[in-house]
Amino acid sequence: MFERRKPASEITPAYEDRGIFKNDIVQLIVNLVPLTAKNSRNDLIVKGFIEGNSAIEVVFPGRRTIQAKPIVALLQAKLTHARKVAEKAGTTVDVNTLRYPARIEGSWRPKFTRDDNGWETRQHQLFAARWVLKDLDGNAVTFGEMTIKE
Template identity: 40%
Template sequence: MNKRVGNPALITPAYEDRGLYKKPPTELVVELIPKFGKNSRKDVIIKGMVQNGVEVDVIFAGRRKKQVDELVKLLGRKWDQANDAAHEGMKKPKRKDVRVPTRIQGSWRTRIVEDDEEWYARQYQLMVARWAFMSESGEFRSFGEPPFTDVSSLKGSAKS
Protein backbone atom coordinates (compact mmCIF):
# COMPACT_ATOMS: atom_id res chain seq x y z
CA MET A 1 0.00 0.00 0.00
CA ASN A 2 1.47 3.33 -1.10
CA LYS A 3 1.07 6.09 1.51
CA ARG A 4 2.97 8.82 -0.31
CA VAL A 5 1.43 12.27 -0.46
CA GLY A 6 0.88 13.35 -4.07
CA ASN A 7 1.55 17.05 -3.51
CA PRO A 8 4.79 17.73 -1.56
CA ALA A 9 3.35 21.09 -0.43
CA LEU A 10 0.92 19.13 1.76
CA ILE A 11 3.76 17.62 3.79
CA THR A 12 3.81 19.67 6.97
CA PRO A 13 6.59 19.37 9.57
CA ALA A 14 4.13 17.55 11.85
CA TYR A 15 3.19 15.05 9.13
CA GLU A 16 6.83 14.46 8.19
CA ASP A 17 7.96 13.94 11.79
CA ARG A 18 5.12 11.53 12.50
CA GLY A 19 6.47 9.30 9.74
CA LEU A 20 10.12 9.62 10.78
CA TYR A 21 10.01 9.39 14.59
CA LYS A 22 7.82 6.47 15.57
CA LYS A 23 9.62 5.76 18.85
CA PRO A 24 10.33 8.11 21.77
CA PRO A 25 13.28 10.44 21.21
CA THR A 26 16.64 9.72 22.80
CA GLU A 27 19.81 11.78 23.14
CA LEU A 28 23.33 10.39 22.89
CA VAL A 29 26.81 11.08 21.56
CA VAL A 30 27.67 9.22 18.35
CA GLU A 31 31.15 9.28 16.87
CA LEU A 32 30.48 9.84 13.18
CA ILE A 33 32.99 8.47 10.69
CA PRO A 34 33.65 9.64 7.10
CA LYS A 35 31.60 6.92 5.47
CA PHE A 36 28.45 8.37 3.99
CA GLY A 37 25.97 8.14 1.15
CA LYS A 38 22.32 8.61 0.24
CA ASN A 39 19.30 6.34 -0.09
CA SER A 40 16.61 6.38 -2.79
CA ARG A 41 14.83 9.28 -1.01
CA LYS A 42 18.10 11.25 -1.05
CA ASP A 43 18.34 11.13 2.76
CA VAL A 44 21.93 11.55 3.97
CA ILE A 45 23.28 8.45 5.74
CA ILE A 46 26.48 8.65 7.79
CA LYS A 47 28.04 5.70 9.62
CA GLY A 48 28.52 6.22 13.33
CA MET A 49 30.02 4.38 16.27
CA VAL A 50 28.17 4.03 19.57
CA GLN A 51 29.03 2.17 22.78
CA ASN A 52 31.18 -0.94 22.50
CA GLY A 53 32.17 -0.09 18.91
CA VAL A 54 28.74 -0.88 17.46
CA GLU A 55 28.35 0.65 13.99
CA VAL A 56 24.99 2.25 13.17
CA ASP A 57 23.47 4.16 10.29
CA VAL A 58 22.75 7.77 11.25
CA ILE A 59 20.05 9.14 8.95
CA PHE A 60 19.34 12.80 8.24
CA ALA A 61 15.95 12.74 6.50
CA GLY A 62 13.25 15.08 5.29
CA ARG A 63 13.74 18.80 5.83
CA ARG A 64 16.77 18.16 8.06
CA LYS A 65 18.92 16.72 5.26
CA LYS A 66 19.33 20.24 3.84
CA GLN A 67 21.20 21.28 7.01
CA VAL A 68 23.77 18.46 7.13
CA ASP A 69 26.21 19.83 4.50
CA GLU A 70 28.55 21.43 7.05
CA LEU A 71 28.91 18.16 8.94
CA VAL A 72 29.52 16.14 5.75
CA LYS A 73 32.18 18.64 4.63
CA LEU A 74 33.88 18.49 8.05
CA LEU A 75 34.03 14.69 7.88
CA GLY A 76 35.43 14.91 4.35
CA ARG A 77 38.13 17.39 5.41
CA LYS A 78 39.13 15.25 8.40
CA TRP A 79 39.40 12.21 6.10
CA ASP A 80 41.52 14.18 3.61
CA GLN A 81 43.80 15.42 6.43
CA ALA A 82 44.26 11.87 7.71
CA ASN A 83 45.20 10.69 4.21
CA ASP A 84 47.59 13.62 3.71
CA ALA A 85 49.35 12.66 6.94
CA ALA A 86 49.64 9.08 5.62
CA HIS A 87 51.57 10.37 2.59
CA GLU A 88 54.10 11.90 4.97
CA GLY A 89 55.23 8.54 6.30
CA MET A 90 52.38 7.49 8.61
CA LYS A 91 50.30 4.40 7.85
CA LYS A 92 47.12 4.77 5.82
CA PRO A 93 44.17 5.51 8.13
CA LYS A 94 41.05 3.41 8.49
CA ARG A 95 37.77 5.26 8.23
CA LYS A 96 36.88 4.19 11.77
CA ASP A 97 39.99 6.01 13.03
CA VAL A 98 38.66 9.38 11.84
CA ARG A 99 35.76 10.48 14.05
CA VAL A 100 33.65 13.52 14.82
CA PRO A 101 31.83 13.23 18.18
CA THR A 102 28.29 14.47 17.61
CA ARG A 103 25.49 14.94 20.16
CA ILE A 104 22.32 13.64 18.54
CA GLN A 105 18.66 13.75 19.49
CA GLY A 106 16.66 11.28 17.47
CA SER A 107 14.70 8.07 17.38
CA TRP A 108 15.93 4.49 16.90
CA ARG A 109 14.51 2.12 14.35
CA THR A 110 15.61 -1.33 13.29
CA ARG A 111 15.82 -3.08 9.95
CA ILE A 112 16.04 -6.79 9.39
CA VAL A 113 18.62 -7.59 6.72
CA GLU A 114 19.88 -10.82 5.23
CA ASP A 115 23.65 -11.34 5.41
CA ASP A 116 25.89 -13.16 2.90
CA GLU A 117 25.13 -16.52 4.50
CA GLU A 118 21.37 -15.92 4.32
CA TRP A 119 21.04 -15.33 8.06
CA TYR A 120 18.80 -12.55 9.23
CA ALA A 121 20.42 -9.81 11.25
CA ARG A 122 19.08 -6.72 12.98
CA GLN A 123 20.55 -3.42 11.79
CA TYR A 124 20.13 -0.25 13.86
CA GLN A 125 19.39 3.15 12.41
CA LEU A 126 19.22 6.46 14.25
CA MET A 127 16.79 8.95 12.69
CA VAL A 128 18.24 12.38 13.54
CA ALA A 129 16.10 15.32 14.66
CA ARG A 130 18.78 17.61 16.16
CA TRP A 131 22.57 17.42 16.22
CA ALA A 132 25.52 19.42 17.50
CA PHE A 133 29.29 19.16 17.06
CA MET A 134 32.47 21.16 17.50
CA SER A 135 33.70 22.82 14.29
CA GLU A 136 37.36 22.92 13.30
CA SER A 137 37.54 26.49 14.64
CA GLY A 138 36.33 25.28 18.05
CA GLU A 139 32.86 26.75 17.61
CA PHE A 140 29.90 24.70 18.89
CA ARG A 141 27.51 24.19 15.93
CA SER A 142 23.90 23.07 16.37
CA PHE A 143 21.33 22.12 13.71
CA GLY A 144 17.87 20.60 13.30
CA GLU A 145 14.85 20.87 15.55
CA PRO A 146 13.08 18.63 18.06
CA PRO A 147 10.64 16.12 16.58
CA PHE A 148 7.19 17.65 16.17
CA THR A 149 4.90 16.17 18.81
CA ASP A 150 1.73 18.32 18.69
CA VAL A 151 -0.88 15.59 18.22
CA SER A 152 -3.76 18.02 17.58
CA SER A 153 -2.17 19.32 14.36
CA LEU A 154 -1.49 15.81 13.05
CA LYS A 155 -5.18 15.12 12.46
CA GLY A 156 -5.55 17.77 9.76
CA SER A 157 -2.40 16.85 7.88
CA ALA A 158 -3.23 13.14 7.65
CA LYS A 159 -6.48 13.73 5.69
CA SER A 160 -4.82 15.01 2.52
Protein backbone atom coordinates (compact mmCIF):
# COMPACT_ATOMS: atom_id res chain seq x y z
CA MET A 1 0.00 0.00 0.00
CA PHE A 2 1.20 3.50 -0.83
CA GLU A 3 2.45 5.47 2.20
CA ARG A 4 0.88 8.96 2.10
CA ARG A 5 2.66 10.34 5.12
CA LYS A 6 5.81 12.37 4.75
CA PRO A 7 9.01 11.04 6.29
CA ALA A 8 9.53 12.36 9.83
CA SER A 9 12.62 14.30 8.72
CA GLU A 10 10.46 16.43 6.38
CA ILE A 11 7.80 17.36 8.93
CA THR A 12 8.24 20.84 10.35
CA PRO A 13 6.34 22.09 13.42
CA ALA A 14 4.24 24.40 11.23
CA TYR A 15 3.35 21.54 8.85
CA GLU A 16 2.39 19.31 11.77
CA ASP A 17 0.24 22.03 13.36
CA ARG A 18 -1.61 22.77 10.10
CA GLY A 19 -2.67 19.13 10.02
CA ILE A 20 -3.63 18.93 13.69
CA PHE A 21 -5.33 22.27 14.35
CA LYS A 22 -7.75 22.57 11.44
CA ASN A 23 -10.60 24.11 13.47
CA ASP A 24 -10.84 27.29 15.52
CA ILE A 25 -8.51 27.59 18.50
CA VAL A 26 -10.25 27.74 21.89
CA GLN A 27 -9.00 28.28 25.44
CA LEU A 28 -10.54 26.28 28.30
CA ILE A 29 -9.93 25.45 31.93
CA VAL A 30 -9.80 21.66 32.09
CA ASN A 31 -9.57 19.65 35.30
CA LEU A 32 -7.28 16.76 34.36
CA VAL A 33 -7.47 13.40 36.13
CA PRO A 34 -4.79 10.67 36.33
CA LEU A 35 -6.24 8.50 33.57
CA THR A 36 -3.87 8.48 30.61
CA ALA A 37 -3.51 6.44 27.44
CA LYS A 38 -1.77 6.51 24.08
CA ASN A 39 -3.36 6.14 20.67
CA SER A 40 -2.01 4.43 17.54
CA ARG A 41 -0.10 7.62 16.62
CA ASN A 42 1.58 7.62 20.06
CA ASP A 43 -0.24 10.79 21.16
CA LEU A 44 -0.87 11.19 24.89
CA ILE A 45 -4.56 11.17 25.88
CA VAL A 46 -5.63 12.43 29.31
CA LYS A 47 -9.15 12.37 30.71
CA GLY A 48 -10.44 15.71 31.90
CA PHE A 49 -13.56 17.54 32.99
CA ILE A 50 -14.89 20.89 31.84
CA GLU A 51 -17.73 22.94 33.29
CA GLY A 52 -18.16 20.70 36.29
CA ASN A 53 -18.70 17.10 35.24
CA SER A 54 -18.57 17.08 31.43
CA ALA A 55 -15.90 14.47 30.66
CA ILE A 56 -13.61 15.00 27.68
CA GLU A 57 -10.39 13.60 26.31
CA VAL A 58 -7.44 15.95 25.97
CA VAL A 59 -4.94 14.85 23.33
CA PHE A 60 -1.33 16.03 23.44
CA PRO A 61 -0.31 15.30 19.85
CA GLY A 62 3.00 14.85 18.06
CA ARG A 63 6.04 16.52 19.53
CA ARG A 64 3.92 17.82 22.44
CA THR A 65 3.91 14.39 24.11
CA ILE A 66 7.44 15.09 25.34
CA GLN A 67 6.41 18.51 26.67
CA ALA A 68 3.42 16.91 28.44
CA LYS A 69 5.64 14.80 30.72
CA PRO A 70 5.22 17.29 33.62
CA ILE A 71 1.45 16.77 33.45
CA VAL A 72 1.85 13.01 33.66
CA ALA A 73 4.29 13.40 36.57
CA LEU A 74 1.93 15.74 38.45
CA LEU A 75 -1.05 13.47 37.92
CA GLN A 76 0.91 10.37 38.92
CA ALA A 77 2.16 12.10 42.10
CA LYS A 78 -1.41 13.14 42.95
CA LEU A 79 -2.61 9.55 42.44
CA THR A 80 0.21 8.07 44.49
CA HIS A 81 -0.47 10.45 47.38
CA ALA A 82 -4.22 9.75 47.26
CA ARG A 83 -3.60 5.98 47.29
CA LYS A 84 -1.38 6.28 50.39
CA VAL A 85 -4.00 8.36 52.19
CA ALA A 86 -6.77 5.95 51.17
CA GLU A 87 -4.73 2.94 52.25
CA LYS A 88 -4.25 4.42 55.71
CA ALA A 89 -7.98 5.15 55.92
CA GLY A 90 -8.91 1.69 54.59
CA THR A 91 -10.77 3.07 51.56
CA THR A 92 -10.26 3.17 47.81
CA VAL A 93 -9.50 6.07 45.47
CA ASP A 94 -11.94 7.39 42.88
CA VAL A 95 -9.56 8.79 40.25
CA ASN A 96 -12.28 11.02 38.83
CA THR A 97 -12.13 13.09 42.02
CA LEU A 98 -8.36 13.70 41.68
CA ARG A 99 -8.47 16.79 39.50
CA TYR A 100 -5.64 19.08 38.50
CA PRO A 101 -6.66 22.33 36.77
CA ALA A 102 -4.90 23.42 33.59
CA ARG A 103 -5.64 26.18 31.09
CA ILE A 104 -5.49 24.52 27.68
CA GLU A 105 -5.44 26.19 24.29
CA GLY A 106 -6.29 23.93 21.39
CA SER A 107 -8.78 22.75 18.84
CA TRP A 108 -11.79 20.42 19.00
CA ARG A 109 -11.68 17.38 16.72
CA PRO A 110 -14.38 14.73 16.22
CA LYS A 111 -13.82 11.11 17.19
CA PHE A 112 -16.13 8.37 15.98
CA THR A 113 -16.56 5.12 17.89
CA ARG A 114 -18.62 2.14 16.73
CA ASP A 115 -20.55 -0.02 19.19
CA ASP A 116 -21.21 -3.78 18.91
CA ASN A 117 -24.34 -3.15 16.82
CA GLY A 118 -22.50 -1.01 14.28
CA TRP A 119 -23.87 2.34 15.45
CA GLU A 120 -21.37 5.18 15.41
CA THR A 121 -21.16 7.73 18.18
CA ARG A 122 -19.52 11.09 17.66
CA GLN A 123 -17.43 12.45 20.51
CA HIS A 124 -15.05 15.37 20.60
CA GLN A 125 -11.46 15.50 21.74
CA LEU A 126 -9.55 18.64 22.63
CA PHE A 127 -6.19 18.65 20.83
CA ALA A 128 -3.82 20.70 22.99
CA ALA A 129 -1.40 23.18 21.44
CA ARG A 130 -0.41 25.13 24.57
CA TRP A 131 -1.23 24.71 28.23
CA VAL A 132 -0.52 26.45 31.50
CA LEU A 133 0.08 24.70 34.82
CA LYS A 134 0.93 26.09 38.25
CA ASP A 135 4.26 25.03 39.70
CA LEU A 136 4.86 24.26 43.38
CA ASP A 137 5.31 27.97 44.13
CA GLY A 138 2.00 28.88 42.45
CA ASN A 139 3.63 30.44 39.38
CA ALA A 140 2.07 29.83 35.96
CA VAL A 141 4.29 27.82 33.63
CA THR A 142 3.46 27.58 29.91
CA PHE A 143 4.14 24.47 27.83
CA GLY A 144 3.65 23.73 24.15
CA GLU A 145 3.56 26.13 21.25
CA MET A 146 1.33 27.28 18.43
CA THR A 147 3.20 27.55 15.14
CA ILE A 148 0.26 28.46 12.93
CA LYS A 149 -1.55 31.78 12.74
CA GLU A 150 -4.17 32.16 15.44
